[in-house]
Amino acid sequence: MSRFYLTTAIDYVNSRPHLGTAYEKVCADVIARYKRLAGADTWFVMGNDEHSQNVYKSAVEQGLDPLAYCDRMDEMFQRTWRALDLSYDDFIRTTEPRHKAGVTELARRIHAAGDIYEGVYEGWYCVGCEAFKPEKELVDGRCPLHPQTEPQWIKEKNFFFRLSKYQKPLLELFTNNPEFFEPDVRRNEQLRLLESGVEDISVSRAGQSWGIPLPWDPKSVVYVWFDALINYASAVGLGGDEATFGKWWPADLHVVGKDITRFHTVIWPAMLMSAGLPLPRKVFAHGFLTVGGQRMSKSNPGTIVDPLDAAKRRGVDPLRLYLAKEIVFGGDGDFDWDRFDERYNADLANNLGNLVSRVTAMANQYRNGRVVPTGRGSDRLGLIGEEVARQYREAMDALAIHTGAAAAFRLVDATNEYIATKAPWALAKNPDAADELTQVLFDAAEAVRLAAVLLSPVMPSSSAEILRRVGASSTDLRLDRDGRWRPVGERVLVKADAIWPRAETDRSKRVEQSKTEQPSTGVPAPSAPAPAAPAAAGSDKITIDDFMKVELRVAKVLAAEKVPNSRKLVKLSIDVGTEQRTLVAGIAESYEPEALVGRTIVMVFNLKPAKLMGIESNGMVLAASPDGGKPMLVGFDQEVAPGTRVR
Ligand SMILES: [Zn+2]
Numbered sequence: 001m002s003r004f005y006l007t008t009a010i011d012y013v014n015s016r017p018h019l020g021t022a023y024e025k026v027c028a029d030v031i032a033r034y035k036r037l038a039g040a041d042t043w044f045v046m047g048n049d050e051h052s053q054n055v056y057k058s059a060v061e062q063g064l065d066p067l068a069y070c071d072r073m074d075e076m077f078q079r080t081w082r083a084l085d086l087s088y089d090d091f092i093r094t095t096e097p098r099h100k101a102g103v104t105e106l107a108r109r110i111h112a113a114g115d116i117y118e119g120v121y122e123g124w125y126c127v128g129c130e131a132f133k134p135e136k137e138l139v140d141g142r143c144p145l146h147p148q149t150e151p152q153w154i155k156e157k158n159f160f161f162r163l164s165k166y167q168k169p170l171l172e173l174f175t176n177n178p179e180f181f182e183p184d185v186r187r188n189e190q191l192r193l194l195e196s197g198v199e200d201i202s203v204s205r206a207g208q209s210w211g212i213p214l215p216w217d218p219k220s221v222v223y224v225w226f227d228a229l230i231n232y233a234s235a236v237g238l239g240g241d242e243a244t245f246g247k248w249w250p251a252d253l254h255v256v257g258k259d260i261t262r263f264h265t266v267i268w269p270a271m272l273m274s275a276g277l278p279l280p281r282k283v284f285a286h287g288f289l290t291v292g293g294q295r296m297s298k299s300n301p302g303t304i305v306d307p308l309d310a311a312k313r314r315g316v317d318p319l320r321l322y323l324a325k326e327i328v329f330g331g332d333g334d335f336d337w338d339r340f341d342e343r344y345n346a347d348l349a350n351n352l353g354n355l356v357s358r359v360t361a362m363a364n365q366y367r368n369g370r371v372v373p374t375g376r377g378s379d380r381l382g383l384i385g386e387e388v389a390r391q392y393r394e395a396m397d398a399l400a401i402h403t404g405a406a407a408a409f410r411l412v413d414a415t416n417e418y419i420a421t422k423a424p425w426a427l428a429k430n431p432d433a434a435d436e437l438t439q440v441l442f443d444a445a446e447a448v449r450l451a452a453v454l455l456s457p458v459m460p461s462s463s464a465e466i467l468r469r470v471g472a473s474s475t476d477l478r479l480d481r482d483g484r485w486r487p488v489g490e491r492v493l494v495k496a497d498a499i500w501p502r503a504e505t506d507r508s509k510r511v512e513q514s515k516t517e518q519p520s521t522g523v524p525a526p527s528a529p530a531p532a533a534p535a536a537a538g539s540d541k542i543t544i545d546d547f548m549k550v551e552l553r554v555a556k557v558l559a560a561e562k563v564p565n566s567r568k569l570v571k572l573s574i575d576v577g578t579e580q581r582t583l584v585a586g587i588a589e590s591y592e593p594e595a596l597v598g599r600t601i602v603m604v605f606n607l608k609p610a611k612l613m614g615i616e617s618n619g620m621v622l623a624a625s626p627d628g629g630k631p632m633l634v635g636f637d638q639e640v641a642p643g644t645r646v647r
Pocket of ligand 1: 126127128129130143144145146
């Protein structure tokens with residue numbers, strides 16, 4: 001049996017886990033679960049990075065012993081990870097004795113190889129990054145990632161690691177094993193840096209107590225990054241359990257964020273080369289997650305999403321699906337509450353969940369829940385199922401987990417189409433079609449089963465429930481046996497409540513509202529200024545809450561025509577991301593209708609509908625209205641997707 005050892009980055013425990021941290025762990029968990037499904041003997045390790053000065057500082061601020069503080073944070077982190085159904089086999093903390101043993105062993109080997117020398121480090125240090133910062137990387141004297149934190153000027157006796165000695169072997173590694181570091185864009189970035197030269201790095205800190213003492217100079221501690229990287233080896237027994245280490249090392253995959261690739265693809269392999277240990281087979285760098293288009297940042301609390309809040313909204317599996325499917329693994333992605341609800345409704349409530357309900361209901365209505373293949377149908381769905389399973393395996397083996405998840409949903413779509421074409425409700429009225437009806441129901445149940453197996457790494461507990469409902473086992477799934485079209489055997493289908501009830505979203509509520517409300521009369525023309533609201537005494541300013549009531553969105557013009565008998569008005573059909581709308585805009589004097597088609601505009605999305613020249617207008621286009629001039633549309637200097645909020 002092949003074996004697969006994978007890790008995630010370990011986290012500083014001086015703040016709570018947020019959705020960006022969770023994104024990495026969920027993706028790694030999908031890979032771990034896929035490897036188990038594919039039959040690999042899998043070992044999945046996560047952990048906490050506890051020897052940070054920030055951790056020490058947070059503990060002191062709270063009047064806690066650092067270790068007691070780390071215990072408390074560990075409890076919080078692992079509670080979150082368990083709630084997200086992460087299937088890690090081991091969780092390492094860098095304050096554990098086994099980690100100290102691993103760090104001591106690796107440091108000893110590198111020292112013995114002659115790659116450590118003593119020197120004086122003088123320069124800037126950013127505590128936020130826990131890293132030394134060359135002057136040229138500072139902006140206005142601050143670390144660009146931590147502008148609130150003043151960098152420290154440090155002059156101390158340090159031990160240095162001869163990283164420069166490994167420039168050539170690293171270049172060879174990058175050139176000869178391109179699969180060592182993916183995606184390509186990140187490898188090329190690092191390769192250019194490598195080519196431009198590598199300097200030795202400081203690997204110790206003097207005069208600190210929080211950390212692991214250097215074996216040859218116990219008055220110094222190992223620099224926190226040097227310490228942290230070694231967790232991947234100490235977790236599987238380096239320096240303590242040679243048999244386990246021999247079984248699992250080298251790691252098959254390190255999943256890390258794109259901001260820490262230098263540590264993982266330059267420093268870490270060089271450390272291992274120096275220590276005479278095999279290198280990990282692959283480092284994969286994922287992108288960053290923004291929230292509503294904004295970078296998650298402590299200085300902007302609205303952007304920090306607690307993964308447990310997101311899971312509470314629609315469930316753990318819908319969140320896992322969003323993270324795995326809606327974001328290209330390796331690229332940057334965005335989490336948006338509205339979009340989360342929309343994808344939930346589109347993929348789960350209306351599509352997969354609805355399919356499970358229909359198939360189980362029809363099987364119970366027409367065949368008392370029991371179906372067996374009769375051989376009286378077409379093999380079209382089976383062929384699609386085999387093709388989807390092949391594409392899925394190919395994508396998942398290449399770590400394209402978004403493509404793998406999407407493949408499973410192609411089978412769901414095909415099954416819905418198959419049912420619509422075969423119309424079981426019509427077959428049920430024709431006694432001659434009894435066998436065909438049974439086969440159609442069987443095929444649909446088999447397609448649902450296969451889709452659930454393929455989705456099991458992404459949505460483990462929902463997949464198990466779907467498998468139960470279509471009469472298939474969910475224990476000990478194996479891709480080579482269960483992850484393919486299986487046109488045999490009796491299925492007993494169970495009818496039950498909807499797995500994912502349709503979510504009433506803010507956006508769908510608004511749409512419903514605007515559909516039912518009568519257009520008000522006597523509205524001003526769209527480009528006319530709105531009547532001034534009575535200003536509060538002594539203030540003409542509005543609050544951010546007032547502003548946020550106005551929902552501005554990006555839309556794309558699909559069609560445009562002049563409104564008959566009007567000089568100013570043009571009627572637009574627009575794509576607002578979630579639907580198509582008609583609106584009337586007073587811009588006909590500035591723009592020919594043909595010139596508007598395909599154009600990106602900004603509109604007030606939640607404006608009450610109004611009738612203009614007999615046409616119902618749903619929204620208002622934003623345009624500059626210079627005095628005495630013609631209106632000018634608001635635009636962007638880059639392509640923006642319809643539906644994107646503007647604020
Ligand atoms: Zn920094």
